[in-house]
Amino acid sequence: MSFVLIAEQILNGLQFGIMLFLMSAGLTLIFGVMGLINLAHGSLYMIGAFLAATVASATGSFILALAAALSGAALAGAIVEMTIIRKLYNRDHLDQVLATFALILIFSEGTRWVFGSFPLYLDVPSYLQGAVKLPGGIQYPLYRITLIVFGLIIGAGLSLLITKTRLGIQIRAGENDREMVSALGVNISKLYTFVFALGAALAGLAGALVGAIQSVEVGMGEPVLILAFVVIVIGGIGSIKGALIGSTLVGLTDTLGGIFLPKFFSLFMDLATATNVGSSIASMSIYILMSIVLVWRPTGLFGQKV
Amino acid sequence: MIKERHLNIFVLGLLIFVPIFAYWNDQPFTITLMTRAVIFAIAAVGLNLALGTGGFISFGHAAFFGLGGYVMGILAWHSQNYVTLVEWPILIEGTKSMPIIWIITIAASALLAAIIGMISLKTTGVYFIMITLAFAQMMYYFSTSWSAYGGEDGLSIYVRNNFPGLNTLDPIQFFSICCVILLIVLFFMGRLIKSPFGLALNASRQSRQRIEAVGFDFHKLQLTAFILSGAITGLSGALFADLNRFVSPSMFSWQLSGEFIVFIIIGGVGRLFGPVIGALIFVWLEHLIGGVSDYWHIFLGFILLAIVLFGKGGIIGLLCQEDAQHE
Numbered sequence: 001m002s003f004v005l006i007a008e009q010i011l012n013g014l015q016f017g018i019m020l021f022l023m024s025a026g027l028t029l030i031f032g033v034m035g036l037i038n039l040a041h042g043s044l045y046m047i048g049a050f051l052a053a054t055v056a057s058a059t060g061s062f063i064l065a066l067a068a069a070l071s072g073a074a075l076a077g078a079i080v081e082m083t084i085i086r087k088l089y090n091r092d093h094l095d096q097v098l099a100t101f102a103l104i105l106i107f108s109e110g111t112r113w114v115f116g117s118f119p120l121y122l123d124v125p126s127y128l129q130g131a132v133k134l135p136g137g138i139q140y141p142l143y144r145i146t147l148i149v150f151g152l153i154i155g156a157g158l159s160l161l162i163t164k165t166r167l168g169i170q171i172r173a174g175e176n177d178r179e180m181v182s183a184l185g186v187n188i189s190k191l192y193t194f195v196f197a198l199g200a201a202l203a204g205l206a207g208a209l210v211g212a213i214q215s216v217e218v219g220m221g222e223p224v225l226i227l228a229f230v231v232i233v234i235g236g237i238g239s240i241k242g243a244l245i246g247s248t249l250v251g252l253t254d255t256l257g258g259i260f261l262p263k264f265f266s267l268f269m270d271l272a273t274a275t276n277v278g279s280s281i282a283s284m285s286i287y288i289l290m291s292i293v294l295v296w297r298p299t300g301l302f303g304q305k306v
Numbered sequence: 307m308i309k310e311r312h313l314n315i316f317v318l319g320l321l322i323f324v325p326i327f328a329y330w331n332d333q334p335f336t337i338t339l340m341t342r343a344v345i346f347a348i349a350a351v352g353l354n355l356a357l358g359t360g361g362f363i364s365f366g367h368a369a370f371f372g373l374g375g376y377v378m379g380i381l382a383w384h385s386q387n388y389v390t391l392v393e394w395p396i397l398i399e400g401t402k403s404m405p406i407i408w409i410i411t412i413a414a415s416a417l418l419a420a421i422i423g424m425i426s427l428k429t430t431g432v433y434f435i436m437i438t439l440a441f442a443q444m445m446y447y448f449s450t451s452w453s454a455y456g457g458e459d460g461l462s463i464y465v466r467n468n469f470p471g472l473n474t475l476d477p478i479q480f481f482s483i484c485c486v487i488l489l490i491v492l493f494f495m496g497r498l499i500k501s502p503f504g505l506a507l508n509a510s511r512q513s514r515q516r517i518e519a520v521g522f523d524f525h526k527l528q529l530t531a532f533i534l535s536g537a538i539t540g541l542s543g544a545l546f547a548d549l550n551r552f553v554s555p556s557m558f559s560w561q562l563s564g565e566f567i568v569f570i571i572i573g574g575v576g577r578l579f580g581p582v583i584g585a586l587i588f589v590w591l592e593h594l595i596g597g598v599s600d601y602w603h604i605f606l607g608f609i610l611l612a613i614v615l616f617g618k619g620g621i622i623g624l625l626c627q628e629d630a631q632h633e
Contacts, residue, residue, distance in 0.1 A: 031432065037432045037435060037436075084611065084615070087615055091614075093363060093431060093432055093435060094567075094571075094575075095614050097363065097564075097567070098567065098568070098571055098613075099610075099614045099615065101610070102608070102610035102611040103607065103611070104607075105603040105604065105606055105607035105610070106603075106604055106607035106608065106611075109601045109602075109603040109604040109607070110601075110604060112601065113601050222560065226439055226440060226560065229439060229440060230436075230440050232436070233433060233437060233440070237432060237433065276454065279451045280448055280452050282451075283447035283450070284448050287440055287441060287443070287444035290440060294425055294426075294429065294437065295425065295428070298429050298433075299429075299433070
């Protein structure tokens with residue numbers, strides 16, 4: 001257990017957390033502004049990854065692939081919002097859950113129909129391959145460092161958009177009182193479409209970025225979606241800041257738990273049992289974290305009182 | 307327009323006569339299909355108590371379904387491999403006896419429901435949906451990483467468990483066991499929703515303030531309903547594992563939790579026979595469209611979307627004029 005290993009694992013956890021943040025930021029924004037629980041957010045993540053893999057293999061350009069993922073997912077989000085999601089804003093949560101569950105089925109099977117069941121691969125571009133040397137003698141993959149930096153830039157951009165621009169003011173006002181906002185002359189349905197497409201674009205981007213380190217396959221979105229739910233339950237629904245803190249916590253807990261819990265148990269068990277028990281408990285660690293936060297603060301760390 | 311009671315009797319008739327007809331015509335596959343539908347119906351009847359009557363949407367009932375499956379799998383695995391389950395402080399052996407497995411399953415699922423309920427019922431609405439989903443996912447990952455009982459590969463049970471006096475490997479006899487359990491659960495549920503507890507639970511969905519004003523403990527009502535609901539769904543999981551003679555982490559999958567809700571919506575929320583009708587139609591469609599196209603989930607998606615956007619009250623709401631106890 002060296003310092004280098006610990007530092008690498010912390011960076012891995014951060015990278016995972018930042019990618020979760022891109023997912024959960026959109027999800028929490030959509031819930032905060034429109035009051036909609038969107039299970040199909042994971043499908044948009046998948047669409048981004050598939051578009052990126054297709055464009056990358058056709059053109060060979062990673063930048064074009066990312067642009068395709070971003071714009072394609074945003075477009076898909078806007079279309080879905082205008083045709084189906086729009087009808088759900090005034091419905092109860094059960095209807096929202098079912099309709100977006102139906103969308104998952106349609107998107108997943110549709111993708112399987114077009115691309116087949118075999119996973120696609122998206123390569124890390126040559127200029128981002130290899131490792132960088134960090135202070136303290138840590139060798140860390142350049143691509144993962146790029147993900148962390150890129151994610152932080154997007155997070156900063158998002159928070160600037162929400163706090164400093166006119167559009168951000170309208171979005172925040174929409175969270176508080178939608179009738180008042182539309183009475184003041186803001187086209188609320190356009191605003192909703194924009195927020196949904198923004199969330200979709202972030203999800204699609206995350207899918208494309210992660211697609212280069214994992215395989216691109218049908219059903220890749222839902223495990224991430226459920227983790228993003230855990231994130232926003234921890235952070236508090238509707239809070240971007242909560243999503244950032246929550247995703248970092250979840251990313252670190254998941255990564256570090258998987259490495260350190262088996263080692264921890266091996267202090268007082270034989271190795272085989274310790275690996276078994278440790279990895280079983282590690283697989284539950286983020287949910288235990290969520291339970292603790294909930295018992296302590298039922299509306300999450302930064303959630304408003306219901 | 308027909309009366310809901312008549313529709314229910316018709317469904318009961320289907321449950322009894324389709325398998326008998328299939329038995330006479332020597333179509334064991336149809337009987338197995340019906341058994342599958344009946345087991346799903348039990349799971350969804352359990353969920354309907356929480357979702358329909360209680361009004362809290364659990365998106366994690368696969369946690370109980372899977373737990374039921376694993377209770378059965380673990381007990382039977384120990385029995386078939388002659389490995390003792392617990393050696394200390396008391397000696398416990400595995401078992402292949404269905405009634406004993408059911409009792410342990412019900413107790414284990416009720417315990418899990420109590421733990422999940424105590425944490426997640428602190429919240430409401432969307433938080434509750436996400437948290438129940440997360441807990442089911444936790445069970446899923448726990449089962450995949452627990453290599454002592456098969457991990458991702460699951461557990462195979464070579465011979466179906468025993469029920470005194472019956473040959474459970476015979477499809478029609480196993481169907482009869484499941485069907486009788488469904489009828490008992492339906493009878494129990496019919497009595498329960500008309501009992502003071504059921505009426506109070508129904509009222510608690512409509513107005514928390516009023517139910518508290520007349521002196522009920524809101525949380526206790528919800529938690530009791532959640533525990534009962536989880537126990538019933540858990541029992542169906544043990545039956546499902548017995549039907550397939552196989553348990554795997556996929557019994558914990560979130561798709562299954564979603565499908566349980568779909569059964570209720572197809573049939574009708576808050577109706578006693580809603581989940582039964584929904585499960586029958588679902589299994590029938592799965593067989594029918596699944597036989598034509600590999601991508602039957604696309605069709606399911608569009609059907610579901612149409613039901614949510616345009617239909618209200620599911621099949622029962624469409625056919626019967628009476629309002630559900632719901633609304």
